[in-house]
Amino acid sequence: MNKNGRIKSIQTAFELIEGLEQLDGARASTLADHVDRPISTVHDYLKTLEEIQYVTKADNVYRPGTRFLEIGEAERMKQPLYRVAEPELESLADETGELVSLMIEEHGKGVLLDIKEGEDAIQLHTYPGVRMPLHSSALGKCILAHLPDERVDEIIDEHGLPAMAKNTVTDRDTLDEQLTKVCEQGYVIDRGERIDGVLCLAAPILGTTDNVKGSICVCSPTSRIDNETDLERIRDAVVRTANMIQVNLNYSGAR
Amino acid sequence: MNKNGRIKSIQTAFELIEGLEQLDGARASTLADHVDRPISTVHDYLKTLEEIQYVTKADNVYRPGTRFLEIGEAERMKQPLYRVAEPELESLADETGELVSLMIEEHGKGVLLDIKEGEDAIQLHTYPGVRMPLHSSALGKCILAHLPDERVDEIIDEHGLPAMAKNTVTDRDTLDEQLTKVCEQGYVIDRGERIDGVLCLAAPILGTTDNVKGSICVCSPTSRIDNETDLERIRDAVVRTANMIQVNLNYSGAR
DNA sequence: GAATCCGTTTCGACTATTCCGGAAATACTA
DNA sequence: TAGTATTTCCGGAATAGTCGAAACGGATTC
CATH class of the missing domain: 1.10.10.10 (Winged helix-like DNA-binding domain superfamily/Winged helix DNA-binding domain)
Known part of the structure; x- marks a missing residue:
C-alpha cells in the first residue's frame, strides 16, 4: 500500500x-x-x-x-530567463551601484536565480537558490500579482503569511489590495517588508500571454533613498531593464 | 545481503x-x-x-x-578556499583580461569551484561544478603533483588517462616526469592538453603541511601569447595570486 | 459527439530490499 | 595498556519497492 x-x-x-x-x-x-x-x-x-x-x-x-552545484548550475544555464536576464542585471547593478536580484516561483516559493552586486551594494548574504515566501518582498508580490487567483489562494493556504520583518504584510485583505494595484502601476516598492531597513523596488517579467516568468529588483538601504528623485531614477532603471529582458525573452527564439 | x-x-x-x-x-x-x-x-x-x-x-x-542550486551554492559559500579565493580571482581576471578558474579535487576528479571572465576572456562554456579528469589540464596537474603517490595511483587506476585534446598526456611515465617538475618550479603550463588551441597557466594552493587545497589558472587562446614576455607577465600574476590566496587561507582563522 | 489514440496515473500482490539490533573492528584518550 | 567512543559489518524479520495491468484524461479524427 x-x-x-x-x-x-x-x-x-x-x-x-x-x-x-x-x-x-x-x-x-x-x-x-x-x-x-x-x-x-x-x-x-x-x-x-x-x-x-x-x-x-x-x-x-x-x-x-559538488554535484549539487553542478546540477543546479547546469539547470540554471538552461533557463532562457536566466540567460537573457544575466547581462541586463549586470548593467543594472553597474548603473545603480546597488544590489540587484532575479526571482522565479517554484513550488509556491520565491527562489533567487541570480544576484549581482553593484559598487555600493548592501550585503544581504543571499545566494542563488535561496527560497523565501512570496508575500514578503517586492519581488514576490510582483509574481503573486500576475498569478491566477486560485493559485494565489493555494500558495497562501500552504505557506501562510508569516512576518519576515517589521513591515511585512500579514493580512490577506491588505495583500490583495496591494496586488491589484501592482498590475496597474507595473512595479512594487517594499520598505522593510522582507528585511528591516532595506528598500526594494521590483518589476515583473511577463510572457506573451501575461503569465509571469519572474521578477527583478534593486535593493538599497532605506536611508540612502532620501528624496523622490533618487527613487524615480531607480524606478525608471528597474522598469526599463525589466522591459528589456521581457522583450528579449519573448521575441528571440527562446520559448 | x-x-x-x-x-x-x-x-x-x-x-x-x-x-x-x-x-x-x-x-x-x-x-x-x-x-x-x-x-x-x-x-x-x-x-x-x-x-x-x-x-x-x-x-x-x-x-x-532549484534546490540543487541552493544546496550546491550554500556548500560552496562555506568552503574557506572559495571565500578567500573569490575576490582574488576577480582581480586576476581584471588584471589579465583572461578567463580565470579555481579547481579542487573530489572523488578523484577535478571540479571547477569558480570561474571569472576578464574583458577578453575566451568562452569555454564551463560553469561552477563541472568535472574533468585531473591529468588533462594544468589545473589538474598542479593538484596531482602534490597528492601522495599512492593516491595518484588510485586515481589513475580508476579513471585512466583518456585524451581530451590533441596534446593530452596519455602516458603514465611522461606524466610522472612532469609532475615531479611541477613541484620544483611551482607552476604548470599546458598548451592544448585539455582543449585544442587553449593555453593554461596554473599554480597550486597548498595548506600548512604541503597538502593541496586546490589550484588556480589563467586560460588564453594560444595565439594570443606570442612572445616570452606575455607569458612571463601571466605567470607572475598567477603565481602571485596563488601565493596571496595561500597565505590568506592558512593564516586567517579559517582552517 | 463518438471513437480512437496517446501518455499518465492508480492499484495491489509478490518479493526483493531496507531496517536496525547487536557484534566486530577501528580510532582515540588517558 | 586498558578503556571509551565511533564506525563498520552482518543478517534475518518485516517493510517497502517493483511493475503488470487496468483505469483515466485529453487531444485529435471521423
Missing part, C-alpha cells in the same frame, strides 16, 4: 543531505542524532551517497558534494 | 535525476525509455521527487529543481 509519500528511502536520503547542510558537515553519529534515526541506518545511507559521489567524506565528516 | 551498493532506490533516484539533466527535462515516458525501466516505476520516483520539491513538473515535463 504505497499510496502517498511514495518512496520512503528517497525522502530519508534527502532528509539526511539537508541535515548535513544544516550541520555544516557532520559525522555519522552526529547526523543520526540530529535526524533521530539509528546510526547503522544513517551509515548505510551515507555510504551509498558517498559511493555515488553525491556526498564527500573527509576524516569521517560527511558533507554534500 | 545488502553488501556493496547499499540502498538501491537512492541510486535509481539519482540516476533518474541525471537522466532529466541529460535530456534537458523529459516526460515520464521519455525518461523511462532513456533509463530503460518500467514507466510505472519511473512515475513513482518522479512523483516522490516532485513531492519533496527536488524536481519540478510543468506540462508533464519534469526537470531538476
Whole structure:
C-alpha cells in the first residue's frame, strides 16, 4: 500500500543531505542524532551517497558534494530567463551601484536565480537558490500579482503569511489590495517588508500571454533613498531593464 | 545481503535525476525509455521527487529543481578556499583580461569551484561544478603533483588517462616526469592538453603541511601569447595570486 | 459527439530490499 | 595498556519497492 509519500528511502536520503547542510558537515553519529534515526541506518545511507559521489567524506565528516552545484548550475544555464536576464542585471547593478536580484516561483516559493552586486551594494548574504515566501518582498508580490487567483489562494493556504520583518504584510485583505494595484502601476516598492531597513523596488517579467516568468529588483538601504528623485531614477532603471529582458525573452527564439 | 551498493532506490533516484539533466527535462515516458525501466516505476520516483520539491513538473515535463542550486551554492559559500579565493580571482581576471578558474579535487576528479571572465576572456562554456579528469589540464596537474603517490595511483587506476585534446598526456611515465617538475618550479603550463588551441597557466594552493587545497589558472587562446614576455607577465600574476590566496587561507582563522 | 489514440496515473500482490539490533573492528584518550 | 567512543559489518524479520495491468484524461479524427 504505497499510496502517498511514495518512496520512503528517497525522502530519508534527502532528509539526511539537508541535515548535513544544516550541520555544516557532520559525522555519522552526529547526523543520526540530529535526524533521530539509528546510526547503522544513517551509515548505510551515507555510504551509498558517498559511493555515488553525491556526498564527500573527509576524516569521517560527511558533507554534500559538488554535484549539487553542478546540477543546479547546469539547470540554471538552461533557463532562457536566466540567460537573457544575466547581462541586463549586470548593467543594472553597474548603473545603480546597488544590489540587484532575479526571482522565479517554484513550488509556491520565491527562489533567487541570480544576484549581482553593484559598487555600493548592501550585503544581504543571499545566494542563488535561496527560497523565501512570496508575500514578503517586492519581488514576490510582483509574481503573486500576475498569478491566477486560485493559485494565489493555494500558495497562501500552504505557506501562510508569516512576518519576515517589521513591515511585512500579514493580512490577506491588505495583500490583495496591494496586488491589484501592482498590475496597474507595473512595479512594487517594499520598505522593510522582507528585511528591516532595506528598500526594494521590483518589476515583473511577463510572457506573451501575461503569465509571469519572474521578477527583478534593486535593493538599497532605506536611508540612502532620501528624496523622490533618487527613487524615480531607480524606478525608471528597474522598469526599463525589466522591459528589456521581457522583450528579449519573448521575441528571440527562446520559448 | 545488502553488501556493496547499499540502498538501491537512492541510486535509481539519482540516476533518474541525471537522466532529466541529460535530456534537458523529459516526460515520464521519455525518461523511462532513456533509463530503460518500467514507466510505472519511473512515475513513482518522479512523483516522490516532485513531492519533496527536488524536481519540478510543468506540462508533464519534469526537470531538476532549484534546490540543487541552493544546496550546491550554500556548500560552496562555506568552503574557506572559495571565500578567500573569490575576490582574488576577480582581480586576476581584471588584471589579465583572461578567463580565470579555481579547481579542487573530489572523488578523484577535478571540479571547477569558480570561474571569472576578464574583458577578453575566451568562452569555454564551463560553469561552477563541472568535472574533468585531473591529468588533462594544468589545473589538474598542479593538484596531482602534490597528492601522495599512492593516491595518484588510485586515481589513475580508476579513471585512466583518456585524451581530451590533441596534446593530452596519455602516458603514465611522461606524466610522472612532469609532475615531479611541477613541484620544483611551482607552476604548470599546458598548451592544448585539455582543449585544442587553449593555453593554461596554473599554480597550486597548498595548506600548512604541503597538502593541496586546490589550484588556480589563467586560460588564453594560444595565439594570443606570442612572445616570452606575455607569458612571463601571466605567470607572475598567477603565481602571485596563488601565493596571496595561500597565505590568506592558512593564516586567517579559517582552517 | 463518438471513437480512437496517446501518455499518465492508480492499484495491489509478490518479493526483493531496507531496517536496525547487536557484534566486530577501528580510532582515540588517558 | 586498558578503556571509551565511533564506525563498520552482518543478517534475518518485516517493510517497502517493483511493475503488470487496468483505469483515466485529453487531444485529435471521423
